[in-house]
Amino acid sequence: MPEATALDIPADIAIRLSRTMMLIRQFEEKIVDVYGVQDMKTPVHLCIGQEAIAAGVCENLRTDDYILTTHRGHGHCLAKGASPRELYAEFYGRRQGCARGKGGSMHPVAPECGVLGASAIVGGSLPHAVGAALAIKMQGGDRVAVAFFGDGATDEGVFHESLNFAALKTLPVIFVCENNFYAVSSPILARRCNDNIVLHAQPYDMPNEQVDSMDVLKVYHAAHRAVARARAGEGPTLLECRTYRWKGHVGPEADHEKGCRPKEELEDWMQRCPVEYLNQLLLAEGIITEEALAESTREIERELDDALEFARQCPFPDPREVLENVYYTGA
Amino acid sequence: MPEATALDIPADIAIRLSRTMMLIRQFEEKIVDVYGVQDMKTPVHLCIGQEAIAAGVCENLRTDDYILTTHRGHGHCLAKGASPRELYAEFYGRRQGCARGKGGSMHPVAPECGVLGASAIVGGSLPHAVGAALAIKMQGGDRVAVAFFGDGATDEGVFHESLNFAALKTLPVIFVCENNFYAVSSPILARRCNDNIVLHAQPYDMPNEQVDSMDVLKVYHAAHRAVARARAGEGPTLLECRTYRWKGHVGPEADHEKGCRPKEELEDWMQRCPVEYLNQLLLAEGIITEEALAESTREIERELDDALEFARQCPFPDPREVLENVYYTGA
Amino acid sequence: MPWTKVYLNVEEMADTLQKEGLRGISYHEAILEAQAQAMESDDRVFIMGEGVDDPGGIFGTTLGLAERFGKDRVMDIPVAENAMTGIAIGAATVGMKPVFVHMRNDFLPMCMDQLVNHAAKLCYMTGGRLHVPLVVRAIIGRGWGSAAQHAQAFHALFMHIPGLKVVMPSTPYDAKGLFLAALDDGNPVMFIEHRWTFNAVGYVPEEMYRVPLGEGIIRREGEDVTIVALSQQVYEAMKAAAILEADGISVEVVDPRTLKPLDEELILSSVSKTRRLVIADVAHRTGSVGAEIVCRIAETSADILVAPIRRVCFPDTPIPASPVLEEAFYPGADDIVEAVREIVKGS
Amino acid sequence: MPWTKVYLNVEEMADTLQKEGLRGISYHEAILEAQAQAMESDDRVFIMGEGVDDPGGIFGTTLGLAERFGKDRVMDIPVAENAMTGIAIGAATVGMKPVFVHMRNDFLPMCMDQLVNHAAKLCYMTGGRLHVPLVVRAIIGRGWGSAAQHAQAFHALFMHIPGLKVVMPSTPYDAKGLFLAALDDGNPVMFIEHRWTFNAVGYVPEEMYRVPLGEGIIRREGEDVTIVALSQQVYEAMKAAAILEADGISVEVVDPRTLKPLDEELILSSVSKTRRLVIADVAHRTGSVGAEIVCRIAETSADILVAPIRRVCFPDTPIPASPVLEEAFYPGADDIVEAVREIVKGS
Numbered sequence A, B: 001m002p003e004a005t006a007l008d009i010p011a012d013i014a015i016r017l018s019r020t021m022m023l024i025r026q027f028e029e030k031i032v033d034v035y036g037v038q039d040m041k042t043p044v045h046l047c048i049g050q051e052a053i054a055a056g057v058c059e060n061l062r063t064d065d066y067i068l069t070t071h072r073g074h075g076h077c078l079a080k081g082a083s084p085r086e087l088y089a090e091f092y093g094r095r096q097g098c099a100r101g102k103g104g105s106m107h108p109v110a111p112e113c114g115v116l117g118a119s120a121i122v123g124g125s126l127p128h129a130v131g132a133a134l135a136i137k138m139q140g141g142d143r144v145a146v147a148f149f150g151d152g153a154t155d156e157g158v159f160h161e162s163l164n165f166a167a168l169k170t171l172p173v174i175f176v177c178e179n180n181f182y183a184v185s186s187p188i189l190a191r192r193c194n195d196n197i198v199l200h201a202q203p204y205d206m207p208n209e210q211v212d213s214m215d216v217l218k219v220y221h222a223a224h225r226a227v228a229r230a231r232a233g234e235g236p237t238l239l240e241c242r243t244y245r246w247k248g249h250v251g252p253e254a255d256h257e258k259g260c261r262p263k264e265e266l267e268d269w270m271q272r273c274p275v276e277y278l279n280q281l282l283l284a285e286g287i288i289t290e291e292a293l294a295e296s297t298r299e300i301e302r303e304l305d306d307a308l309e310f311a312r313q314c315p316f317p318d319p320r321e322v323l324e325n326v327y328y329t330g331a
Numbered sequence C, D: 001m002p003w004t005k006v007y008l009n010v011e012e013m014a015d016t017l018q019k020e021g022l023r024g025i026s027y028h029e030a031i032l033e034a035q036a037q038a039m040e041s042d043d044r045v046f047i048m049g050e051g052v053d054d055p056g057g058i059f060g061t062t063l064g065l066a067e068r069f070g071k072d073r074v075m076d077i078p079v080a081e082n083a084m085t086g087i088a089i090g091a092a093t094v095g096m097k098p099v100f101v102h103m104r105n106d107f108l109p110m111c112m113d114q115l116v117n118h119a120a121k122l123c124y125m126t127g128g129r130l131h132v133p134l135v136v137r138a139i140i141g142r143g144w145g146s147a148a149q150h151a152q153a154f155h156a157l158f159m160h161i162p163g164l165k166v167v168m169p170s171t172p173y174d175a176k177g178l179f180l181a182a183l184d185d186g187n188p189v190m191f192i193e194h195r196w197t198f199n200a201v202g203y204v205p206e207e208m209y210r211v212p213l214g215e216g217i218i219r220r221e222g223e224d225v226t227i228v229a230l231s232q233q234v235y236e237a238m239k240a241a242a243i244l245e246a247d248g249i250s251v252e253v254v255d256p257r258t259l260k261p262l263d264e265e266l267i268l269s270s271v272s273k274t275r276r277l278v279i280a281d282v283a284h285r286t287g288s289v290g291a292e293i294v295c296r297i298a299e300t301s302a303d304i305l306v307a308p309i310r311r312v313c314f315p316d317t318p319i320p321a322s323p324v325l326e327e328a329f330y331p332g333a334d335d336i337v338e339a340v341r342e343i344v345k346g347s
């Protein structure tokens, strides 16, 4: 664990960041716990290790701002305010799931708090965020849209096309690349000749930052600057958030167990756990106590147990519902 | 006409460059002459004004090197050695056309001299050049592949994907962007926030040059460097060749006649005719005489008249040939 | 009824409509008017596409709109079909109503991912929490030696994709009415226009009206054979019907107008009467819309048809450039006539 | 004959093959072996795809190949399907023979432009001067709550595109033989594998052999009804046939094996005998391959069928995630049985 730097944000924000990260971590770990039973029949892409990005970015967002996410989207949804109950219910394929059981783990959605969905096609939801930002610009106001995506998505042409249009029209969108250095088991340097995603902003004269995302404060500040620019009508930003996923691409096992990467690599990164890092800092600065932290953990645990219980007790959809929602049929 | 700088290449090369540019110019002007009769039933995208790029790049290529081109491809094919007879015959839809009348003006092909075809889909042939370069690398030798494409193609994701892979695998490919500042009638700044295409090479650590392509010597030298690197196994280069097309996007009229752009803009660029520019330089340096130039013009004229005559006398394909060549059926 | 009538030429229209005091305009004017009225009456509507603000105005269908509504609402775009479609989708999910114009249908494979994997599925995979009101105008039709990449038609592909709707208006009246209905629909609608119909003329009311998606129409009644004709082939079918009438063959011409949803009932009732079917399409044969229509009939009963069916469509070859090959490639009224004669004689 | 036999389980195979001293291996092993032998015997062959060198080895179908042939010939690639397909095409035009592997067919819309506008057309639009020997392996099939974007099948789309060929092997024997034939073909071949067939077992000779494209096969002979079954549905059809036999209904199961070119003759001769047709497919209903098959029959004669046809396929909805909805969505042997009973009873 590296030396904790001084806390440079108000305590209430710091505490919220801590809580959001813990919520995400515990939400995902609960999936790890229950997944073996095989009644959560949906491919889960866990974001353990990457929590600081969702927390640090979304702390800067309002309910009326939009986010778009990917196959690895649980954390983003939670940080933006989506209901754990509806998320778990969705993963269990239940009717009260946020997508009525139609979407599963890869397609969470929560329009009530600005979560405009997720694509399981790499890069697929990136232009949607740009489109939401275009709509914002046409409709007026100072809302912003955020696209979360992985380093894999930056291989796709649609990433570049999206950046170009956002820059051209000075749209209020923040591109948040979670660079965890892998796409499935393909290391980033097998897919591109360097690992500096942030360079892609330069041809578009787009502000950009490469952010060590084991430190949520750094993410928070970078996102803060980006969101401020976007709200002020100054256009898009590309944030490259360098991070690491602890679990395998899909499912609850770790990648080294399948031989996809060295165990030491994971262990090194785990030394820099983003949740631990902030919590140690808060403890060191006397902003929270060990007891408060433990209580927080328990409280989240209770909330998530309740959510899981809720999800499992929800009814399944009626089989006939398979035919519904193919088309919108009016409000 | 700007001051002619000193000629910095051997005279024989300079004379070939002049001849190639004149061939392209006269080839295109002959189409302008005959197009009104409406018996050349194919949409022609003329490259008048842009000749220096085809000439300057292809002067560095061997017959066993490859080029890939676009809807605006006549000049590239001629510079690489394609037969004017077969090109005209193709445009007239005849059986002796280079594509047996199947392709028309937008799909010239001449495998015997390394012309691997053209795509009328913007950006479509770019990855084919990268694929040819990949094959070269696998097969061995010091051949290179060149992709010609317009500024419009750089809007497409496939451009970025192609650059990335070429850089990743250090492939012997040269990306030659003919930046004529328009895609159909859409000015470049309506499509991107700056007009420096060359910036797109930077995220891939790819050598790149922005080249004033009214001066064929500059193109020649830039291409020379790029081809040398590629042959030496040092990988790809992006050349942004700044140029201007004198004619409309398609057909023999100029764009200002349709109200697509100001007449003055064209006139300014016409002041810097690349063919004139080199010829003036050659005259000034005493490398050619007015008479030799005039004779050259007449010789090309005779060759092209012959080609046109040939094309017009070729038989049309048999209507049943419509069903042929859908599939390859063996050598 | 003037709004169902197919006029084969301007003179015929002038005669009929002027007598009745009805306004006749062309197909491209009808689309232009529909878009202008939509934008006038609804702030959420905007148009995007390569060259929509260009002096040619997409065959006249967007002429003057940029001047009238501004370039923010009539937006030229980068040549980047996939992201731009995604951008339209994103805007549509948060309250806008984009109209995306493709000068040529051939560019749609570039944005197939956003159309097939996203636009078509967002409503379903979010359990109806999002939807995508998006009209994609895609222009098809024979050019001038345009060759393999510039004259295709993909309506059969889109028909296979749940979540999309597919519309193919043949007349000016339907072009306007179906466009406005598509824009209201709240779903992604592939709106397919054939460039050879752009100068077709017909009665088009000035006010805004809708032609409901999923309702076909009988263009001409007949007894002996049904021709289901798509888009521009409606005109060819009408010509063929006139020729065949002289032979004493009575032809019913059905124009489905929308392919997805398909007016199966109308087709079935026509075919149940005539018991013979020719499909006239503007796309390749194998896997064409005609196959689906025939299959729907065959799913209903084996007793409906008394003669083999015929498809008049493109052969299964890419599109050639040479005028001689184009001539061999493209079917027309004469091919329809021949197909009808074959199955009427044969039975 | 062991090479036409469909084994419903490992035990059945073990019994039969071991007795005859024939080698039985699984579908994924057959594909692996075919690729290894192709690479061994031909320097021009190489494999590219996201994760082809990954420990999972694309359901085992590329396992060990990177170690054996090197990562230059078994090439992991960036997540950039469109350019990578174009790169395969470019390499193919100058003498290489790429095999492009897509872990999921759903990613093909990303490269639709290169497949539809380029691979399919290059031979034609260059008058045969170039051609594209390219095999695109695309894996389809039900996952585990994979939802709308991860379990689709697009064979019907590709069937509509002239210049492409479409292959859908159901057995290990055909997987190997059709793969090697596809690789020899010199044209772009969509090679579609269903993940539920990967563990199917059967006789597969060790030597290299080819199963010609365009030849279907009768998997089971019968008199009363023809089931044309695609890919994994061949297994369901065989199960259904066994069940129906008990009812005294004699079922003929036809496996077309390739869709483009389609063995129309084989299907026609079977249907001419049984005069009843059910099509079992692994894709959405509207615009499906079944429609084309029915249409080909209807083009031949109106007298062949004596009962309505049935399509057993996906409904026209995107694919849902919930297990309950998946269960309702996916058809199986029971649905085939029901469909057959309907049209046998009804006539």
Ligand SMILES: Cc1ncc(C[n+]2csc(CCOP(=O)(O)OP(=O)(O)O)c2C)c(N)n1
Residues within 6 Å of the ligand: A071, A072, A120, A121, A122, A149, A150, A151, A152, A153, A154, A178, A180, A182, A183, A184, A249, D050, D079, D081, D107, D110
């Ligand atoms: C277009 C497309 N190609 C391939 C895939 C298969 N795939 C699923 S996730 C993934 C890797 C994504 O990597 P990245 O974007 O870095 O996100 P991460 O999983 O690392 O968070 C791939 C290749 C896909 N879903 N979509």
Ligand SMILES: Cc1ncc(C[n+]2csc(CCOP(=O)(O)OP(=O)(O)O)c2C)c(N)n1
Residues within 6 Å of the ligand: B071, B072, B120, B121, B122, B149, B150, B151, B152, B153, B154, B178, B180, B182, B183, B184, B249, C050, C079, C081, C107, C110
């Ligand atoms: C994918 C695609 N989108 C749109 C078009 C229509 N189109 C034809 S040429 C062209 C502009 C190309 O501009 P550029 O690449 O700069 O080449 P230039 O014509 O200027 O030489 C466009 C948009 C197309 N052919 N393909």
Ligand SMILES: [Mg+2]
Residues within 6 Å of the ligand: A150, A151, A152, A178, A179, A180, A181, A182, A183, A184
């Ligand atoms: Mg990643």
Ligand SMILES: [Mg+2]
Residues within 6 Å of the ligand: B150, B151, B152, B178, B179, B180, B181, B182, B183, B184
């Ligand atoms: Mg240009």
